[in-house]
Amino acid sequence: MPDFSLSPEQESLRDMARKFARTEMAPHAAECDKAARFPDEIYRKAFDLGLMNLNVPAEYGGSGLSLFDQCLIVEELAYACGGMTTSVIANCLALEPILLAGTPEQKERWLKPFCAAYQFASFCLTEPSGGSDAGGLRTRARKEGDHYVLSGEKCFITNAPHASLFTVFATIDPSLRHRGITAFAVPRSAAGVIPGKDEEKMGHRASSTSTVRFEDVRVPEADRLGGDGDGFALAMRTLDQTRTPIGALATGIAQAALDHAAAYSLKRQSFGKPISEHQAIQIKLANMAQAVHAARLLTWHAAWTIDHGAKGTLESSIAKCFASDSALHVADEAIQTFGGYGYMKEYPVEKLLRDAKLTQIYEGANEIQRSVIARELLRAYS
Amino acid sequence: MEIVVCVKPVPEPETRLRVAPDGRTLDAEGVKFILAGYDESAVEQALLMKESVPGSTVHVLSCGPAPRTEEVLRAAIALGCDKATWVEAPAPFASDPVRAAGAIAAVLRSGAHDLILCGKQAGDDEAGLFAGALGELLGVADLGFVVDLRWDASSSRFKFQRVTEPGVERWEAAPPLVVGLQQAWNDPRTAKLPNILKSRKAPIARAPADASGATPSSEPEKFELPPPRTGARMIEFKTPEEAAQRLVRVLREEAKVLS
Numbered sequence: 240m241p242d243f244s245l246s247p248e249q250e251s252l253r254d255m256a257r258k259f260a261r262t263e264m265a266p267h268a269a270e271c272d273k274a275a276r277f278p279d280e281i282y283r284k285a286f287d288l289g290l291m292n293l294n295v296p297a298e299y300g301g302s303g304l305s306l307f308d309q310c311l312i313v314e315e316l317a318y319a320c321g322g323m324t325t326s327v328i329a330n331c332l333a334l335e336p337i338l339l340a341g342t343p344e345q346k347e348r349w350l351k352p353f354c355a356a357y358q359f360a361s362f363c364l365t366e367p368s369g370g371s372d373a374g375g376l377r378t379r380a381r382k383e384g385d386h387y388v389l390s391g392e393k394c395f396i397t398n399a400p401h402a403s404l405f406t407v408f409a410t411i412d413p414s415l416r417h418r419g420i421t422a423f424a425v426p427r428s429a430a431g432v433i434p435g436k437d438e439e440k441m442g443h444r445a446s447s448t449s450t451v452r453f454e455d456v457r458v459p460e461a462d463r464l465g466g467d468g469d470g471f472a473l474a475m476r477t478l479d480q481t482r483t484p485i486g487a488l489a490t491g492i493a494q495a496a497l498d499h500a501a502a503y504s505l506k507r508q509s510f511g512k513p514i515s516e517h518q519a520i521q522i523k524l525a526n527m528a529q530a531v532h533a534a535r536l537l538t539w540h541a542a543w544t545i546d547h548g549a550k551g552t553l554e555s556s557i558a559k560c561f562a563s564d565s566a567l568h569v570a571d572e573a574i575q576t577f578g579g580y581g582y583m584k585e586y587p588v589e590k591l592l593r594d595a596k597l598t599q600i601y602e603g604a605n606e607i608q609r610s611v612i613a614r615e616l617l618r619a620y621s
Numbered sequence: 622m623e624i625v626v627c628v629k630p631v632p633e634p635e636t637r638l639r640v641a642p643d644g645r646t647l648d649a650e651g652v653k654f655i656l657a658g659y660d661e662s663a664v665e666q667a668l669l670m671k672e673s674v675p676g677s678t679v680h681v682l683s684c685g686p687a688p689r690t691e692e693v694l695r696a697a698i699a700l701g702c703d704k705a706t707w708v709e710a711p712a713p714f715a716s717d718p719v720r721a722a723g724a725i726a727a728v729l730r731s732g733a734h735d736l737i738l739c740g741k742q743a744g745d746d747e748a749g750l751f752a753g754a755l756g757e758l759l760g761v762a763d764l765g766f767v768v769d770l771r772w773d774a775s776s777s778r779f780k781f782q783r784v785t786e787p788g789v790e791r792w793e794a795a796p797p798l799v800v801g802l803q804q805a806w807n808d809p810r811t812a813k814l815p816n817i818l819k820s821r822k823a824p825i826a827r828a829p830a831d832a833s834g835a836t837p838s839s840e841p842e843k844f845e846l847p848p849p850r851t852g853a854r855m856i857e858f859k860t861p862e863e864a865a866q867r868l869v870r871v872l873r874e875e876a877k878v879l880s
Contacts, residue, residue, distance in 0.1 A: 247692060248821045251699070254655075255812055289814030302814045 241543045243536070249311060252304075256312040259288060260319035268320035271445035272590050275437070277401065278323065278445055285327045286357040290316070294331045294338065294480070299346055300354030301334075306480065307542040310487035314535070317491025321594030322443035324488055326359075329397040329446075331484070332602070333360035335477040336406045336422050340465035349424050353404055361402040363393040363451055364474055370395070371607050373408070373474055374417040378453060380409035385460045387411075387423065389431075389453040395601075399434040399449045403427045407453065408470045420470035424462045431456040442593030479552050482602055483545065486538035486558035489566035489598040493534060496566070496573035496591045497527045503577055514576070523576060527569045534562035553615040560608035563598035570595045622677040622772065622796075625737040626667040627725055627751070628697060629715075630654035630689035631744040638846060645841045647745075649712065654689035656696040659740025663802045665809040666770055667738050668701045674772050680734075684708040684724050684830060685715035691825060699812035699820035710830035716746065719838035722754035724830035729759060734797055736779070741765045741801035750838075752801035762794060765801035 245253065263281055271278050285291055293309045295301020304312070309331070316324040337349050353360065366376050378391025389409050399405075404426055410419040425432060435450035465473050501524055504515035514520045541558035545551035570592040574581035581588045599605045632638065633653045641648040656664065664681070671677040681702040683690045686709070694705040708724045715721050729737070737759075742749035749765065756763025770781040773793070783790040784803055812820070856871065858864035873879040 247688070247695075248818070251692075251696070251812075251817045251821070252814065255814065255817055258811060287813070288811055293814075297815065302818075304814075 243539050252308055253311045253315055256315035260316045264319035264323050275444040277447045283357050291327055292330050292354045295334055295350055295354055299350035305546045306483055307546050309484050310538055310542045313484045313487040314491040317488040318495045320445055321492050322445035325443050326398055326446040330360050332481045333362040333406050335480050336464050336473050339476055340473050359398040359402040360404040361396045361399045363396055363405050363407040365395050367392060367394045371604050374471060378409040380411050380421055387458045389456040389458055392450055392452045394450045395448055396451050398447055399451045400437055400447050408474055411467055417471040418468045421467050422464040422470040422473050423458045424464060425458055429456050443597050478603055479550060479555060482555040482559045483538060483541045485598055485602045486562035489562035490534045490538055492591050492595045493531045493566040493569040496570040497531050499588050500573040500576040523572050527572050530565035530569050534565045537561050556608040556611045560605045566595035566598055622674045622735045623733060624667050624670055624677055624679045625734045626663050626681050627739045628656055628660040628683045628693050629743045630685055630693040631657050640844050645844050656693040658744035659804045661809040662804050662807055663738045663740050664697050664700055665807045666802055678703045680704050682706045682725050684710050684721040686712050694825055695820045698823045699817045706826040706828055708828050708830050717837050718748045718750040719754045722751050722758055726755055726758040728828050737799045739801050741803055752799055756799035761797045761799050763799035766803055767800045768803045768806040
């Protein structure tokens with residue numbers, strides 16, 4: 240039976256993340272959003288405090304947290320700024336393939352020096368021609384002696400302009416579809432690795448996103464993660480691990496939206512009383528609170544399931560899908576509670592809607608999550 | 622240098638306070654107690670001193686009940702304190718600053734210390750008596766309202782400032798010294814995540830307070846929350862001139878602060 244009462248240790252971790260989020264991140268959230276600024280100084284502090292490589296075991300220089308504890312931290316960070324949180328936790332996604340498929344020698348060689356200094360890694364799966372259809376990716380990996388030669392283009396790659404390390408998924412033979420996909424660790428310093436310019440985004444504007452081109456990049460066989468053709472399964476196993484914290488990220492955004500709406504409703508007067516005394520607003524707040532609570536519990540349950548050794552594909556898909564849909568809905572209702580002020584950039588809630596939107600799209604679009612949920616569900620009936 | 626820092630668990634500033642059924646104390650049920658305010662500055666000062674004087678150790682002590690006292694000690698360890706002693710005492714005993722100082726002095730008498738740091742007052746009752754009582758009980762000079770404390774190795778003396786109402790005083794003093802620190806002149810650090818994890822497993826020495834002989838220095842008679850604030854009043858206006866006229870009228874005729 241899961242027990243979701245937090246231990247003193249978990250409370251300490253959450254409190255530290257909350258303090259960092261509210262004192263270091265929140266004061267700069269609006270400014271970074273407006274200017275699409277990548278706040279290097281804040282990310283450096285996050286690294287110094289151990290908030291960046293949460294999933295990497297301590298022996299390799301990471302924080303070595305359970306998925307549950309990662310979720311506690313991610314929710315707190317996202318409460319202050321979804322975009323900064325995306326950049327802070329992107330290393331967890333990029334390094335997960337090394338954690339899952341790396342040999343002890345590769346982990347030693349890649350993770351230790353990486354985690355010892357402030358730097359970024361990027362997970363390169365999505366391509367201009369498709370993200371959800373990962374089996375159909377086109378970046379090629381041609382074998383030449385004891386090397387592979389990578390050529391192709393990835394897009395929507397978080398932190399790519401700042402990254403020193405890329406985990407790249409490419410195909411050794413497109414006709415093999417899923418069975419041809421192979422994963423590699425590629426340093427930024429390799430000749431032919433070319434990140435593109437920062438994309439202008441709707442939300443998560445404190446985070447940085449760009450294309451990455453691979454122009455005949457020579458990658459030693461020793462830097463292949465797993466075997467030839469193991470890449471698709473590795474990408475899916477990676478996303479099984481990292482999908483749940485996206486539920487936590489969405490929950491943090493939703494909680495912020497609810498808190499703003501509730502506080503505003505107590506101050507704002509209409510018809511001679513605070514709008515919190517109007518039943519229309521009370522119903523709104525009650526529904527928002529239900530969505531936030533359910534999103535958090537689904538996220539915690541998915542994390543608990545995976546921490547206890549199960550694959551958790553169904554649970555993490557449900558958590559990510561529900562929490563991100565809830566975040567969009569709750570942010571929308573927060574704007575509605577604020578009325579005209581909510582639509583103004585001077586107030587904090589419209590940003591939450593823009594930030595919430597991405598959580599429905601990245602790390603597996605919610606359409607894919609629903610098809611995963613349906614597949615797992617129907618398997619139980621057939 | 623042997624550095625000691627004494628801390629007290631205080632309610633988190635955002636806590637909604639309630640009066641206990643006895644009508645004389647804070648209802649601790651559901652209240653989260655943390656290391657905060659003046660004590661956070663004191664821990665930061667202890668760590669800065671340790672970093673500036675090689676070979677120093679920081680010993681953190683706190684007097685109070687479970688679980689709050691253990692939690693603030695672990696928070697201090699996560700920040701970088703080397704060892705911790707929990708002086709176990711029930712809440713009414715520990716909330717009396719003179720008795721708490723007596724219990725902590727009893728532990729400190731068995732060792733040699735160069736510098737004993739405290740917040741100049743606790744963040745909750747703001748009594749401001751602990752540092753003075755501790756200095757008195759240990760027979761060590763004590764000074765409050767201190768900022769910018771440094772060790773001058775050439776003269777083997779502490780140099781520091783006291784911020785008082787008439788102005789800033791510059792001081793120097795030889796060890797041992799008890800110091801009550803002002804809040805927020807330094808920028809207290811945040812504990813790193815791996816250190817938080819390590820602090821959970823760190824040993825904490827326990828020393829039960831001897832409550833038998835100590836008589837209370839004071840006892841609370843009544844504990845009341847401040848009355849709720851009355852509402853602000855908005856002045857309706859169409860033009861700035863009208864706003865100014867109406868405001869002046871209110872200040873003159875109702876508030877009577879203008880003649």
